[in-house]
Amino acid sequence: MRLITGTTEFETTEATAISLGKFEGLHMGHQLLVNRILKKKEEGLKALIFTFDFGERSTLLLPEERRNLLEKWGVDYLIECPFVESIAHMEAEDFVREILVKRLHVKYLAVGTDFHFGHNRKGSYRLLEDMQKECGFQVEVVEKACYDGREISSTRIRKELEQGHMELVNQLLGYAYSVTGEVLYGHQIGRTLGLPTINQQPGLSKLLPPNGVYATKTRIASEIFEGITNIGYKPTIGGETRKGVETFLFDLDRNLYGETLTVSFYGFERPERKFDSLEALKERIEKDVAWGRKYFGEREN
Numbered sequence: 001m002r003l004i005t006g007t008t009e010f011e012t013t014e015a016t017a018i019s020l021g022k023f024e025g026l027h028m029g030h031q032l033l034v035n036r037i038l039k040k041k042e043e044g045l046k047a048l049i050f051t052f053d054f055g056e057r058s059t060l061l062l063p064e065e066r067r068n069l070l071e072k073w074g075v076d077y078l079i080e081c082p083f084v085e086s087i088a089h090m091e092a093e094d095f096v097r098e099i100l101v102k103r104l105h106v107k108y109l110a111v112g113t114d115f116h117f118g119h120n121r122k123g124s125y126r127l128l129e130d131m132q133k134e135c136g137f138q139v140e141v142v143e144k145a146c147y148d149g150r151e152i153s154s155t156r157i158r159k160e161l162e163q164g165h166m167e168l169v170n171q172l173l174g175y176a177y178s179v180t181g182e183v184l185y186g187h188q189i190g191r192t193l194g195l196p197t198i199n200q201q202p203g204l205s206k207l208l209p210p211n212g213v214y215a216t217k218t219r220i221a222s223e224i225f226e227g228i229t230n231i232g233y234k235p236t237i238g239g240e241t242r243k244g245v246e247t248f249l250f251d252l253d254r255n256l257y258g259e260t261l262t263v264s265f266y267g268f269e270r271p272e273r274k275f276d277s278l279e280a281l282k283e284r285i286e287k288d289v290a291w292g293r294k295y296f297g298e299r300e301n
């Protein structure tokens with residue numbers, strides 16, 4: 001995938017199938033759009049995602065994660081266009097002619113029903129429909145994807161994430177909510193409790209579910225390991241100023257320091273608490289382990 005970021009000077013040499021939008025979370029609804037443009041690769045078009053970079057400070061996906069997913073799905077170009085005045089103030093029609101047609105050679109556009117663009121957000125799918133013949137592209141308007149009778153949106157997903165409803169979050173996303181980070185050194189108390197734990201700190205703008213214990217799967221190279229993860233500040237030990245993600249893998253004994261691993265969240269068990277002693281904490285974590293094994297055992301996934 002070709003990534004074009006941090007510049008408004010972009011163009012393609014090939015004809016393209018484009019989808020535009022914020023794509024916050026790349027959820028099931030977004031995936032309908034992405035799939036439309038990927039389908040057009042069969043007709044020789046390059047699949048291009050055009051998104052504005054607003055420098056968001058709390059996101060479901062970090063820029064790096066979004067890039068990785070789009071690349072994995074087969075997108076050819078990702079444009080992360082800085083939201084600067086020269087672009088933000090373009091009239092919608094000019095944006096279509098100057099950018100989509102002249103610079104990106106658009107032949108096919110997939111947009112959602114609520115997509116708006118251009119100065120004062122005046123452009124909508126209707127304008128694109130009106131211009132398609134003259135400009136030589138085809139527009140497809142894609143209805144919002146629904147789950148349980150309600151539209152899927154990043155706002156809905158954020159609300160569910162805030163409540164730790166990971167099963168639902170994962171259904172709405174169409175993939176498991178994950179955190180990626182290097183394995184850091186902790187206090188090295190874990191191993192003395194017989195529970196070595198991977199310590200990670202995701203990027204500061206990554207949204208996390210509530211502090212507490214979750215059933216998780218961790219990818220190490222091409223293998224997946226089940227485990228349980230605590231999100232929080234380890235109040236029993238104290239002294240942590242930054243929220244951490246800490247995982248015990250059920251069936252592994254391996255030095256993982258320095259590796260970059262991805263932990264995916266499934267079920268929520270309990271909130272993080274302060275225990276009176278390390279012994280009490282250890283007893284509780286042993287129960288957490290039993291809960292985690294049962295969680296995956298019952299689901300066979």
Ligand SMILES: Cc1cc2nc3c(=O)[nH]c(=O)nc-3n(C[C@H](O)[C@H](O)[C@H](O)COP(=O)(O)O)c2cc1C
Nearest residue numbers: 186187188189190228230234235236248272273288
């Ligand atoms: C499944 C799990 C649950 C945890 N729950 C809590 C908790 O409720 N309260 C707390 O203070 N620490 C909790 N911890 C963090 C422990 O304090 C920490 O793993 C242990 O002290 C080892 O820390 P270290 O990796 O820095 O050596 C939990 C850790 C795990 C893996």
Ligand SMILES: Nc1ncnc2c1ncn2[C@@H]1O[C@H](COP(=O)(O)OP(=O)(O)O)[C@@H](O)[C@H]1O
Nearest residue numbers: 186187188190191196197249253254255256257
């Ligand atoms: N089953 C396991 N789950 C998690 N980490 C493991 C496991 N087996 C070995 N390790 C290793 O042990 C380290 C954690 O040991 P721990 O005593 O908790 O130290 P730290 O406080 O530095 O995290 C991990 O970073 C990893 O390299």
